[in-house]
Amino acid sequence: MSPTDHDQDKLLGYAYGELSSPEAKSLEAHLKNCPQCSRALEDIRKVRRTMAQLPTVPAPEAGLDSLLAYAQQAARRAQAGPAAHSHLWKWVLLPSTGVLAMVLLIVVTARVAEETNLSRLRSVAAPKVAPSSSPLPQAEPSVASEIAPAAKAVESPKEKETAAKAERKPSAKMLILKAAPQAPRPSARAAAVAEHPEDFAQPASKDESGAQAGRARQKSAVAPQSAVASQESRGVAAASAPAFLGGPPDALDREIARIQDTLRTRTLASQERAGLLNHLCELLYAANRSSEADSTCDQVIRDFPGSAAADAARQLKEKNQRAPAR
Amino acid sequence: MAFEVLVRRHRTPVFNYIFRFTGDRARAEDILQETWLKVVRSAQDYEPKARFTTWLYTLARNQCVDRARREKLRQADSLDAPRPAFASQGDNRTPADFLVDPSPVPDQAAHNLRIRPLLEQALLSLPEEQREVFLLREYSGQSFREIAEVTGVSENTAKSRMRYALEALRRQLEQLGVEGDWAEDERTVTG
Numbered sequence: 306m307s308p309t310d311h312d313q314d315k316l317l318g319y320a321y322g323e324l325s326s327p328e329a330k331s332l333e334a335h336l337k338n339c340p341q342c343s344r345a346l347e348d349i350r351k352v353r354r355t356m357a358q359l360p361t362v363p364a365p366e367a368g369l370d371s372l373l374a375y376a377q378q379a380a381r382r383a384q385a386g387p388a389a390h391s392h393l394w395k396w397v398l399l400p401s402t403g404v405l406a407m408v409l410l411i412v413v414t415a416r417v418a419e420e421t422n423l424s425r426l427r428s429v430a431a432p433k434v435a436p437s438s439s440p441l442p443q444a445e446p447s448v449a450s451e452i453a454p455a456a457k458a459v460e461s462p463k464e465k466e467t468a469a470k471a472e473r474k475p476s477a478k479m480l481i482l483k484a485a486p487q488a489p490r491p492s493a494r495a496a497a498v499a500e501h502p503e504d505f506a507q508p509a510s511k512d513e514s515g516a517q518a519g520r521a522r523q524k525s526a527v528a529p530q531s532a533v534a535s536q537e538s539r540g541v542a543a544a545s546a547p548a549f550l551g552g553p554p555d556a557l558d559r560e561i562a563r564i565q566d567t568l569r570t571r572t573l574a575s576q577e578r579a580g581l582l583n584h585l586c587e588l589l590y591a592a593n594r595s596s597e598a599d600s601t602c603d604q605v606i607r608d609f610p611g612s613a614a615a616d617a618a619r620q621l622k623e624k625n626q627r628a629p630a631r
Numbered sequence: 632m633a634f635e636v637l638v639r640r641h642r643t644p645v646f647n648y649i650f651r652f653t654g655d656r657a658r659a660e661d662i663l664q665e666t667w668l669k670v671v672r673s674a675q676d677y678e679p680k681a682r683f684t685t686w687l688y689t690l691a692r693n694q695c696v697d698r699a700r701r702e703k704l705r706q707a708d709s710l711d712a713p714r715p716a717f718a719s720q721g722d723n724r725t726p727a728d729f730l731v732d733p734s735p736v737p738d739q740a741a742h743n744l745r746i747r748p749l750l751e752q753a754l755l756s757l758p759e760e761q762r763e764v765f766l767l768r769e770y771s772g773q774s775f776r777e778i779a780e781v782t783g784v785s786e787n788t789a790k791s792r793m794r795y796a797l798e799a800l801r802r803q804l805e806q807l808g809v810e811g812d813w814a815e816d817e818r819t820v821t822g
Contacts, residue, residue: 314790323774352800355809356769358743359750362656364646368664369638376634376671383674 312342320349557592561585579605579614586618590625598625638667641684644771645691651766652695654755662698666691681780688771689781692763699759746809753803761796764789 318324319332336343564585567573573581582605589598605618645666650659669690677686754762763782767773775793779786 313794314787317775317790317793321768321775348801349797352797352804353769355804356750356754356765356800358746359651359754359770360743360747361643362647362650364642364663365660367660369642372638372664372667372671373635375668376638379671379674380634 313345316342316346316349320346320353557588561588561592561594564588575609576614579609579612583614583618583621586621590621595625598622634671637683641687642667645687648688648766648771649691649695651751651754651770652692652759652763653698654751658698658702662691662694666694669694682777684771685773685777685780688767688773688777692767692781695763696759749804749807749809753800753807753809756803757796757799761792761799764792765796765800768793 315324315328315332319329324332336346564581568578568581568585582601586598586601586605589595589601599622602618602622606615606622609615642663646659646663649662649666650656653659653662666687670687673690677683754765757765760782764778767778767781768775773781775786775789778793779789782789784792
């Protein structure tokens with residue numbers, strides 16, 4: 306007769322010393338009269354004796370130091386307390402994530418808007434542009450740094466040379482990208498409002514919002530180069546900010562002079578030239594040099610009849626005649 | 632530092648448990664490190680009313696089981712495959728190579744050298760759930776109640792698995808030509 310499961314559990318407990326003293330004595334008494342249980346116990350002991358010959362393998366030392374260092378670091382963090390973690394999360398991580406998400410959203414929106422405008426411009430400008438010249442990227446000042454690679458992708462060899470020169474003169478490059486005739490851009494306005502809400506306190510009509518966005522562009526366009534670099538590093542919203550307001554009073558005039566110099570000394574594709582002239586119009590209106598602005602707009606309307614740039618110049622002139630810029 | 636004392640005290644026993652569980656030294660080293668990192672990360676979950684070793688072996692066992700599940704998806708062991716315990720040490724003999732060994736036994740050291748892989752093979756032949764119970768009871772000194780806690784089964788189930796493990800080992804050792812009476816003394820690691 307073989308031992309029952311209950312007996313075997315007792316035998317296991319006995320073999321491993323887990324029985325209480327009375328239980329052990331009772332089992333020992335049973336074993337004297339039960340050869341099956343005695344044999345089962347002996348089988349257990351044989352296996353244990355054999356398997357006990359398996360040697361202990363020393364643990365590797367590798368990794369011990371790094372583990373202890375990690376534990377010390379964790380202990381220090383724990384001593385700092387959970388409040389520190391929540392504090393960090395609340396005051397650093399959350400805002401950072403929020404800002405990052407906002408910037409991403411704005412960049413994506415601006416890119417989509419950019420693509421849309423680029424397509425529109427291509428369709429309008431294609432019949433009027435010489436085959437060798439490609440459309441001027443419709444760059445929003447706020448996304449100038451973002452779209453630079455895309456602009457390069459559509460450049461002709463001649464424009465590549467121009468761009469290469471412009472890169473040696475960063476201000477010129479920036480101006481070219483900023484100089485396209487513009488329709489109002491909700492994303493640019495949103496970015497500018499987000500950065501400086503006080504500048505956009507008045508509810509704007511559709512036309513007014515365009516004028517205001519244009520002013521925002523003017524302001525960022527005439528920011529000192531150091532500020533431009535800073536804006537690029539701060540992202541799209543910052544680039545749309547009216548940093549110009551904090552600049553020296555003659556910054557606008559210097560920027561106007563620089564554009565005029567560029568127009569005078571450099572060979573530009575017709576689209577680039579038209580865009581730069583329009584940008585000059587905006588700046589001249591912003592500087593209250595209305596007569597010069599009007600004549601510049603007229604020049605665009607006259608030299609580029611039927612183009613999108615001419616339409617933009619006409620609208621710009623009309624708006625500023627209705628409500629002169631600051 | 633108290634943690635260092637704990638690590639130094641339990642590192643080798645835990646490593647042996649993991650090594651015998653997985654049968655692969657490199658994998659065991661990885662799991663050992665992961666286990667101690669888990670100890671650090673989960674320190675706030677440890678309840679002092681439980682024995683530290685019970686908690687420690689629970690973490691180690693979970694790491695072993697998780698790793699074994701992942702490995703099973705990749706490969707299946709067979710008698711013809713190199714034994715995992717020694718494959719990493721350049722020993723590609725199969726278990727069948729150990730069944731017939733005509734060489735004489737000059738002394739105890741040589742005997743131990745020959746018998747050790749057989750014992751390891753016998754252990755690895757056990758189903759995982761029996762092997763872990765045997766290892767925890769025989770080499771790690773955990774009681775059946777603690778083993779039940781570590782493995783998440785009842786104490787009776789743990790004992791039942793231990794009985795099956797002992798019976799399977801007895802048969803496997805006989806098949807491999809290893810008998811318990813070869814052992815020279817009655818020593819056991821624990822218990």
